[in-house]
Amino acid sequence: xxxxxxxxPSLSVQEGRISILNCDYTNSMxxxxxxxxxxPAEGPTFLISISSIKDKNEDxxxxxxxxxxxxxxxxxxxxxxxxxxxxxFCAASVRNTGNQFYFGTGTSLTVIP
Amino acid sequence: xxxxxxxxxxxFRKEGQNVTLSCEQNLNHDAMYWYRQDPGQGLRxxxxxxxxxxxxxxxxxxxxxxxxxxxxxxxLTVTSAQKNxxxxxxxxxxxxxxxxxxxxxxxxxxxxx
Numbered sequence: 001x002x003x004x005x006x007x008x009p010s011l012s013v014q015e016g017r018i019s020i021l022n023c024d025y026t027n028s029m030x031x032x033x034x035x036x037x038x039x040p041a042e043g044p045t046f047l048i049s050i051s052s053i054k055d056k057n058e059d060x061x062x063x064x065x066x067x068x069x070x071x072x073x074x075x076x077x078x079x080x081x082x083x084x085x086x087x088x089f090c091a092a093s094v095r096n097t098g099n100q101f102y103f104g105t106g107t108s109l110t111v112i113p
Numbered sequence: 114x115x116x117x118x119x120x121x122x123x124x125f126r127k128e129g130q131n132v133t134l135s136c137e138q139n140l141n142h143d144a145m146y147w148y149r150q151d152p153g154q155g156l157r158x159x160x161x162x163x164x165x166x167x168x169x170x171x172x173x174x175x176x177x178x179x180x181x182x183x184x185x186x187x188x189l190t191v192t193s194a195q196k197n198x199x200x201x202x203x204x205x206x207x208x209x210x211x212x213x214x215x216x217x218x219x220x221x222x223x224x225x226x
Binding site for chain 2: 002004006009032034036041042043044045046049089091100101102103104105106
């Protein structure tokens with residue numbers, strides 16, 4: 001059963017606008033969440049993370065929001081750039097119980113120049 | 114440069130044949146992982162190892178085997194028992210169990226002839 005879900009397989013956004021990628025999870029024990037970015041035929045690269053003790057973490061153009069009551073997190077990219085076009089995976093884990101990360105199915109973001 | 118290397122980039126397997134995918138890291142990481150990515154699906158964990166000479170099954174270990182004789186190396190063998198091996202295989206590593214992120218290699222695409 002998929003514990004981490006990304007219900008939008010694709011998203012298109014105009015350059016300069018905001019991109020919002022969403023992720024839902026079912027396991028209330030998850031306490032650490034990450035976003036990875038992946039280009040075709042390459043491995044994912046770490047983008048940003050958030051611990052469950054926070055509800056927001058910001059790094060430059062990237063902000064992750066966590067809503068624990070809704071078991072929902074989102075990644076905001078502002079402003080979106082063509083180089084942001086990639087597949088974005090969210091992942092979740094339970095810290096200190098091992099190191100298994102559970103990944104969503106990915107959202108393919110296209111930023112249109 | 115420190116990083117994770119995977120070889121080959123593409124691998125072809127004949128019916129009934131075992132093939133081995135290589136994964137090497139020079140990041141001095143303790144933990145290493147193998148994931149499989151299929152179209153429309155997230156990354157699924159095959160095996161992971163937290164220390165040399167020890168490894169654990171992930172969610173989809175059937176038809177696969179691994180070894181961890183050296184800290185730097187974590188090869189994955191896709192055996193003939195794996196009936197649907199065509200996929201993109203990703204190797205990752207992290208510093209310790211429960212680490213904050215995993216670092217991924219470039220991946221190997223396995224195709225069946």
